[in-house]
Amino acid sequence: MKLGLQMGYWGSKAPSGALELVKEAEALGYDSVWTAEAYGSDALTPLAWWGSHTSKIKLGTAIMQLSARTPTAAAMAAITLDYLSDGRFIMGVGASGPQVVEGWYGAPYPKPLARTKEYVEIVRSVLRREGPVSYDGVFYQLPYGGGEGLGKALKSTVHPLRGDLPIFLAAEGPKNVSLAAQIADGWFPFWFSPKSNDFYSLALQDGFKARGEAYDSSKFEVICPMPIVINDDIEKAADAIRPMIALYIGGMGAKAKNFHADVFVRMGYEAECARIQDLFLAGAKGEAMASIPMTMIEDVALIGPKDKIRHDLERWKETVITTVVTGGDIDSLRTLVELIL
Structure with a gap:
C-alpha cells in the first residue's frame, strides 16, 4: 500500500506552507500528490508549481472536472504538464455533479457515463497521435459540424511524452466504477469502506470483463482518499471528521441526487443520511454534525x-486499495509513514 498526499482545492485563499508540505512528502517517500477543483482554485496550476520544485513525486489531479475543459483542452494540459514534470503527471477526471456543472459551468449534465466514455476516448486519441482527431459522438463532435463549416480534423503539434499517459476516473456508483475499470488506468473512490470491498471488487471485475480481461490489481490503481486523525481522544478525533461528512452528505448535491449520500446509504445508513440532509439543508449544521454516529465515521476513516x-x-490492507491518500501537517505526514509505510 502506497501513500499519497491530498492537497485538495483551496478554501477562501491559497493555503500557506503547501510547497514545504509537498517537498517533505517527497522526501519521506510519498508516491504521489493530488489536487482537486470545485468552483474556486483549479487542479492544474498548483501541480505545475509544485512539480517545478520536486523531482520524483507523481503529480495527479483528483479531479479535473469534465465540464471545465473540452477533451482536447484537457489533453493539451496533460501533454504540457507531463513534459514539464518529466513524465510524472496522472490525469484524474470526473463528471462532478449537476449542481456544479449546471450552476458553475452553465452546461447540461446529461448521461455522465456515456459522456465520460466519449471524453476519455478523445483524450486517448490525442495522446496516441496516430492521426488527425475526428470524433462523431453524441456529446462531442470533432470537427464541429456547424458554425462556419470550416472545421478541420487536427493532430497535436506536440508529440506527447507518453502516449499511454495514465488516466484515472472518479466514480462512486457501481456502473461508474465498472466504467473506470473498463476504460481507465485507475479509480478514485470516495468515502470508501472496507465493508463495501466485495461490492466494489465485483464492479471492477465487471469492468475488466467488458475489456476482455480478468481483473488484475497489478495493472489497475485504486487511489483512495482516507481521512486520518491521530488523537488519544477518539471523540475529538471523530469531531474532526464530522464537518466533512455532514457537508458532503448534506450540502454537496441536491437532496434528490447526492452521489456522496448514496455511498453511505449503500453502507446501511439510509436513515442517518436522511436526517443529516434534513438538518443541514435547514441550516442546522451543528445538529447535522452531531447526528453522525461513531460507527459511520469509523467505516470511512481512521481515528x-x-x-x-x-x-x-x-x-484496509485487505481491500482493492493500492494507495491511501490523506492530508495533514508535516508531523502527521511523518507519523503516517511510520504507520503505513
Whole structure:
C-alpha cells in the first residue's frame, strides 16, 4: 500500500506552507500528490508549481472536472504538464455533479457515463497521435459540424511524452466504477469502506470483463482518499471528521441526487443520511454534525491513538486499495509513514 498526499482545492485563499508540505512528502517517500477543483482554485496550476520544485513525486489531479475543459483542452494540459514534470503527471477526471456543472459551468449534465466514455476516448486519441482527431459522438463532435463549416480534423503539434499517459476516473456508483475499470488506468473512490470491498471488487471485475480481461490489481490503481486523525481522544478525533461528512452528505448535491449520500446509504445508513440532509439543508449544521454516529465515521476513516489506527488499518490492507491518500501537517505526514509505510 502506497501513500499519497491530498492537497485538495483551496478554501477562501491559497493555503500557506503547501510547497514545504509537498517537498517533505517527497522526501519521506510519498508516491504521489493530488489536487482537486470545485468552483474556486483549479487542479492544474498548483501541480505545475509544485512539480517545478520536486523531482520524483507523481503529480495527479483528483479531479479535473469534465465540464471545465473540452477533451482536447484537457489533453493539451496533460501533454504540457507531463513534459514539464518529466513524465510524472496522472490525469484524474470526473463528471462532478449537476449542481456544479449546471450552476458553475452553465452546461447540461446529461448521461455522465456515456459522456465520460466519449471524453476519455478523445483524450486517448490525442495522446496516441496516430492521426488527425475526428470524433462523431453524441456529446462531442470533432470537427464541429456547424458554425462556419470550416472545421478541420487536427493532430497535436506536440508529440506527447507518453502516449499511454495514465488516466484515472472518479466514480462512486457501481456502473461508474465498472466504467473506470473498463476504460481507465485507475479509480478514485470516495468515502470508501472496507465493508463495501466485495461490492466494489465485483464492479471492477465487471469492468475488466467488458475489456476482455480478468481483473488484475497489478495493472489497475485504486487511489483512495482516507481521512486520518491521530488523537488519544477518539471523540475529538471523530469531531474532526464530522464537518466533512455532514457537508458532503448534506450540502454537496441536491437532496434528490447526492452521489456522496448514496455511498453511505449503500453502507446501511439510509436513515442517518436522511436526517443529516434534513438538518443541514435547514441550516442546522451543528445538529447535522452531531447526528453522525461513531460507527459511520469509523467505516470511512481512521481515528484515534496510533495503536488503534495501526490495528484498524489492517482491514484496509485487505481491500482493492493500492494507495491511501490523506492530508495533514508535516508531523502527521511523518507519523503516517511510520504507520503505513
